[in-house]
Amino acid sequence: MGSSIAGIELVKLLIADDHWLIRDSLKQVIRRLDKNHQLLEASDFEEALAILSTHDDIDLVLADLIMPGFDAFDGLQELRTRFPNVPVAVVSVFEDRAHVLRAVEQGVIGYIPKSSSPAEIERAFERILDGEVYFPRRLLEAAPLANAATTPNASYPDVGLLTNREREVIDLLGKGLSVQKIASELDVAAHTVRVHLSSLMRKLGLPDRAATIHFAINHAVAVDARSTR
Template sequence: MKEFSLEDHAAADMTILIVDDHWVVRESLKQVARSLSEKFILKEASNFAEALRILEGDSSVGLLLVDLVMPGFQEFEGVQLLRRRYPSVPIVVISVHEDPNHVMEAIRHGVIGYIPKSASAEEIKRALMRVLAGEVAFPRNIIARGFDEDPSPSPASVNGGERNPKLTLLTQREMEIMMRLGRGTALFDIADELEISRQTVRVHLGNAMKKLGISTREAAIHFATEHVKELGTLTAEASEAI
């Protein structure tokens, strides 16, 4: 991945709120954030109520790093509340959970990143680099394990062959990109896997979003996650037809 630089970057002097009930975790995350930029304004909270007070009093918070398991926080209900009250603040989940279902549920609730607490400082740094650059950051190894373990059929086969009609509007390339997005792949990596430029990926994604009636990246991720198996089936069929 290209070397990240915060020079002239919109996120250079942003406020990051770190919410975790363990001070060691908060300190570790602050160290990683400082390694990216000394200009970051770092705030912290040890519980959900404290985090809400900070968010209510500080409109400059541009990124929220939040643990799913802590006092006063009901996991995804808490994420829903944050998304509803502060829809413009991106959320990255920090969690001890490393099962695919947890990661996929987080994606469905609109988070832009998921960092396991077992991640190394370098892995956390790479994840933050991606979200600060406007990408998503999900543990692809965990998500891939979920696809390997889950033998359930795609929605098309469950519904007697019916597929979401909107998906038929997509080109093969758009389906390939949406499928990878649904599996938690960042645009950086999608470009590498498909051997095309990142700008080309963004153009295809933008076209797909227009066809699907989607206006935000978060909504695109949610849609792709919900239809990832269907997208995989359609992509495979399109490849076989060539």
């Protein structure tokens, strides 16, 4: 199994949550998308680790931030450290920008609030299973964090290398818009947006779509922080 889920058909998913009702709800949504997906369940972190250790072909983990043995971001960091090639999406009761951004820092490919409607959860899974990354736009557009960095991280690539249109694409990407939504916003074809994405990824040295969206979100935070000074 590769480190990216883009371009492959997901067939085995692990749902890790201590509430059976949440696990059952997620299973129903996923099965509406594809009844052939194999779904595994874990009610605590120890069980999740045991399943991951014995199934080296799991394509995606859906993990709650709070469950027995899994202490929010410490647990997420351990999960990403021990199984770095397994994509992880968070399904959480926490609905604030700080939690989303900390999850992004851990390299998750999605963040789905538990209060989301079934239709919203289904759209999130569709994007993730299509090889995109999903973060709730309404949380990313919330007020900037009080302690957000006021300058871009020193390790960030130079966005000055980008054209104005590429800047528009990366900014909209950081606000949670999909390729189709960006195309609609800019009044261009989706293919054109993908061309701009490929170009800016090459210029910034970003290896894949997930890394690009993580960069876009963090870059948007830096811009927001500077604009409030």
